[in-house]
Amino acid sequence: MTTPLYAVVLAGGVGSRFWPLSTPSRPKQLLPLSSDAPMLTDSVARLVPLVGADRVLVLTSEALGAAVLRALPGFSGTQLLLEPKAAGTAAALTWAALQVVARGGRDARMLCVHSDWAIGDAQRFRDTLRHAADAAAEHGALATVGIVPTRPDPGFGYIQPGAAMPSTSGATVRRVARFVEKPDAARAAEMVAQGFLWNSGIFAWRAQDLLDDVAAHTPELQDALAQRDRGAAAFFGAVRSPVSIDVGVLERSSRVLVLPGEFGWDDVGTWSALARVRRLDPDGNAMHGRVVARESRGNVVHAEGSAVVLDGVDGLVVVVRDGVTLVTTVARATELKKVVESLPADLRELP
Secondary structure, rough: OOOOOOEEEOOOOOOHOOOOOEEOOOOHOOOOOOOOOHHHHHHHHHHHHHHHHHHHEEEEHHHHHHHHHHOOOOOOHHHEEEEOOOOOOOHHHHHHHHHHHHHOOOOEEEEEEOOEEEEEEEHHHHHHHHHHHHHHHHHEEEEEEEEEEOOOOOOOEEEEEEEEOOOOOOOOOEEEEEEEEOHHHHHHHHHHHOEEEEEEEEEEEEEHHHHHHHHHHHHHHHHHHHHHHOOOOHHHHHHHHHHHHOHHHOOOOOEEEEEEOOOOOOOOOOOOHHHHHOOOOOOOOOOOOOEEEEOOOOOEEEEEEEOOOOOOOOOOEEEEEOOOOEEEEEEHHHHHHHHHOHHHOHHOOOO
8 A cells, every 4th residue: 555554552541450550640551561661662663663653643641741752762742642631532533533634645544553552473463454454445444453362351342253355465354243342251252252353442444534434423523523623622622422432433334344363462451461461480470670489479560669579479469669569369450440449549649
């Protein structure tokens, strides 16, 4: 394809399931969780060989703009798309599409990824994104990449692939038969057996095709579209109600395609996920910082500014930061958001 290709990285949010490390001023995507670099830094680096350094755009909140630039040395401020307020991913990606059209024209292609993923095979990731962008342009469609599941996981939404579509690249391309919200464990197992894919949040389309579908299917953004020429504050201020891109556009559109993805994807949603994406010691411990583990197995430890010594314990999550220590279990790590919400404000809202 000769039309320009842009990548938009969603880098808002806090990631409260990574408390006490992740806070509003230091959110998950700016932390070294899956490697020794901030997750956002890794995300942008993976995309540069595909689209070029100047065509990576980062969508984040106004409050995080300066911190994002610090995490991306050499990144231009013109590559930041700042949201004055959170209004849902449909609004965010619509605003991004408007900026891509302004920079690259109506036929410019646009990839959308999140900043807080771990990717095992970066080249295969890029190849899959390229195939998705080509398929979207070839069919005038909105494309998503569905991850081939490695386990039945009730924490993800699912996609049922439908009829096969032709592809000049030779990639497997299918229509989306339906999206399924997060199921229970039994239903997740059934869907994995039936060939459903995880709904990853990876998207590709011509920017104008997304804008056309938003105009046709997303009443929540009609007033915002009318304000498109008045800047971000007017656009986001006119959003009638926040809505996700999945609900607001993809589930309402008749031209959505899915390509399968197998490249070691993990959304790193909880502390327990680090056992899947970090290098483990011989006893299966995922450790960052000064940690000594003796006769201890399957633990996740993140130590900042202090040392942690484990002796004869298994399956723990231990996080130390600035005088605050979290101790829970790998099994209970998914419930951390509820725990944080119950804490006193001075603990919940660490700087």
